[in-house]
Amino acid sequence: MTAPGLPGRKVSLTGIKPTSLPHLGNYLGAIRPALALKESHETRYFIADYHALTTLKTPGTIREHVYDVAATWVACGLDAEQTLLYRQSDVPEVFELMWVLACIVATGQLERGHAYKDAVAQGDAPNAGVFNYPLLMAADILLYDADVVPVGRDQLQHIELTRDLAERLNYLTEAPVVTVPQVELTEGPLVLGLDGRKMSKSYGNALPLFASEKDLKAGVMRIKTGSEPLEAPKDPEGTVLWNLYCHVTTEDEQAHLRARLLAGGFGWGHAKVELLAALEAVLGPMRPRFHALRADEPALDRLLVAGAQRARPIARQTLDRLRTAFKL
Numbered sequence: 001m002t003a004p005g006l007p008g009r010k011v012s013l014t015g016i017k018p019t020s021l022p023h024l025g026n027y028l029g030a031i032r033p034a035l036a037l038k039e040s041h042e043t044r045y046f047i048a049d050y051h052a053l054t055t056l057k058t059p060g061t062i063r064e065h066v067y068d069v070a071a072t073w074v075a076c077g078l079d080a081e082q083t084l085l086y087r088q089s090d091v092p093e094v095f096e097l098m099w100v101l102a103c104i105v106a107t108g109q110l111e112r113g114h115a116y117k118d119a120v121a122q123g124d125a126p127n128a129g130v131f132n133y134p135l136l137m138a139a140d141i142l143l144y145d146a147d148v149v150p151v152g153r154d155q156l157q158h159i160e161l162t163r164d165l166a167e168r169l170n171y172l173t174e175a176p177v178v179t180v181p182q183v184e185l186t187e188g189p190l191v192l193g194l195d196g197r198k199m200s201k202s203y204g205n206a207l208p209l210f211a212s213e214k215d216l217k218a219g220v221m222r223i224k225t226g227s228e229p230l231e232a233p234k235d236p237e238g239t240v241l242w243n244l245y246c247h248v249t250t251e252d253e254q255a256h257l258r259a260r261l262l263a264g265g266f267g268w269g270h271a272k273v274e275l276l277a278a279l280e281a282v283l284g285p286m287r288p289r290f291h292a293l294r295a296d297e298p299a300l301d302r303l304l305v306a307g308a309q310r311a312r313p314i315a316r317q318t319l320d321r322l323r324t325a326f327k328l
């Protein structure tokens with residue numbers, strides 16, 4: 001069942017925080033690049049629900065988002081038989097490693113954490129979960145022998161801390177108990193939202209990933225464009241429409257549409273029709289898969305629990321190595 005660790009194949013681990021239903025920007029910027037790693041890596045993915053608890057406290061909310069995320073990633077092509085997909089809270093071993101890490105990290109290192117420092121600077125009183133967030137993340141990574149962690153820029157500090165703690169653990173135990181992970185920046189090119197800023201849930205400018213074709217169309221029609229007359233030549237460079245179009249088409253298709261816009265006699269409205277068709281070609285086949293998966297929560301639970309059953313022995317092995325090395 002588990003893709004056997006082929007020699008020379010590095011293990012990559014991706015953690016997904018279940019805080020919302022993923023949108024088109026999440027797909028193009030993070031999900032698609034993370035899934036592409038399966039060509040070159042043994043991929044492992046998990047849903048970091050205990051990390052979400054630092055901010056989401058309403059009972060049931062996180063669970064809903066776990067289902068949203070699991071159904072989205074599987075609909076987008078994650079093969080849960082071939083790779084590992086599990087829910088963080090189904091493998092509580094992570095807290096045992098987190099404790100060990102807590103005993104070797106300096107509190108000053110955590111005080112310098114971006115999220116914690118920003119919260120304090122803004123006069124908030126962050127909870128200790130925010131303070132310890134980087135430790136839980138380091139434990140996630142080290143527990144599963146990740147060689148590479150594909151992340152966006154905002155996570156670099158966390159990976160640096162993880163590397164530091166891994167080296168310190170190996171030094172203290174005088175044994176290579178954990179793998180020191182490499183950073184792999186997998187941020188694809190920026191995905192622009194309807195208003196021209198980065199597509200983000202918090203800006204309210206995101207296109208949905210699996211809404212009906214009708215709603216997708218309504219979103220595309222809301223994209224701001226120039227107001228040149230139909231005959232005018234139009235340069236698409238730098239526009240939201242062009243940014244999105246380039247994410248979902250080949251270079252040939254892009255050259256073709258650019259030529260038509262530059263020639264004049266072709267309006268932004270026409271270009272929107274092309275964009276909608278290109279988006280639909282990518283999202284259309286995934287949409288029914290998502291809705292079928294999302295409608296069956298017990299099946300998603302079974303899938304995640306099966307993943308955890310395969311993840312657990314890996315976690316156990318790491319902890320056994322650690323206990324042996326520390327002679328606990």
Ligand code: TRP
Pocket residue numbers: 013014015016017048051136137140141149151155
């Ligand atoms: N902190 C990550 C984020 O906000 C999520 C995450 C938790 C993670 N544990 C991880 C990512 C381990 C990579 C590896 O996106």
